[in-house]
Amino acid sequence: MKLTVTTFVSVDGVMQGPGGPDEDRSGGFERGGWLAPLFDEETGKFILEVFGRAEAFLLGRRTWQIFEGYWPQHEDPNDPVAHGLNTLPKHVPSTTLKDPAWDNTHVIDGDVEPAIRELKSRSGGELQVHGSGQLVRWLLERDLVDELNLLVFPVVVGDGQATGLKLKESRTTPSGVAIHVYEAGGRPTFATVGA
Numbered sequence: 001m002k003l004t005v006t007t008f009v010s011v012d013g014v015m016q017g018p019g020g021p022d023e024d025r026s027g028g029f030e031r032g033g034w035l036a037p038l039f040d041e042e043t044g045k046f047i048l049e050v051f052g053r054a055e056a057f058l059l060g061r062r063t064w065q066i067f068e069g070y071w072p073q074h075e076d077p078n079d080p081v082a083h084g085l086n087t088l089p090k091h092v093p094s095t096t097l098k099d100p101a102w103d104n105t106h107v108i109d110g111d112v113e114p115a116i117r118e119l120k121s122r123s124g125g126e127l128q129v130h131g132s133g134q135l136v137r138w139l140l141e142r143d144l145v146d147e148l149n150l151l152v153f154p155v156v157v158g159d160g161q162a163t164g165l166k167l168k169e170s171r172t173t174p175s176g177v178a179i180h181v182y183e184a185g186g187r188p189t190f191a192t193v194g195a
Contacts (some may be wrong), residue, residue, distance in 0.1 A: 006149040020192035034189035055125035060132030061094040164188040
């Protein structure tokens with residue numbers, strides 16, 4: 001299986017709490033839900049395409065817990081995101097997660113790298129990582145990531161003043177540098193995805 005990573009990130013590099021104000025308040029983060037007002041139809045189509053290729057998921061423990069608190073209550077066989085997350089295997093490297101109740105969850109406790117290499121050696125679609133920032137860094141350090149889907153949202157939500165941005169120009173150089181020119185767009189809004 002090909003190991004792919006899909007990550008939502010703000011222009012200033014924040015990955016935390018994109019989907020809602022209460023999604024992940026760890027570390028005192030108060031700007032959750034920065035993705036929701038910007039998640040348009042085209043972004044949704046891309047995400048549906050990504051989830052349509054999933055064969056299994058590899059999730060960090062914290063991301064697994066966030067997903068486990070939401071997706072089991074939103075099962076829809078016609079929604080590739082909900083159906084995929086609720087039915088496909090979910091592999092979670094963790095020494096603290098014991099006896100997970102969410103269907104088809106498999107805890108990788110012990111030597112993680114060989115377990116992930118074994119998962120990758122299986123035939124089929126994609127072994128997908130969503131969110132899971134700490135796990136993604138670990139995977140990249142070990143050259144385990146085959147493909148990275150990076151969705152950059154035009155908002156600044158880290159320390160300091162939160163700022164919305166408007167895309168003025170975008171292009172990609174032959175070597176793969178993505179150039180985005182933004183203009184200030186006022187204060188961002190925050191919401192919950194699907195609300």
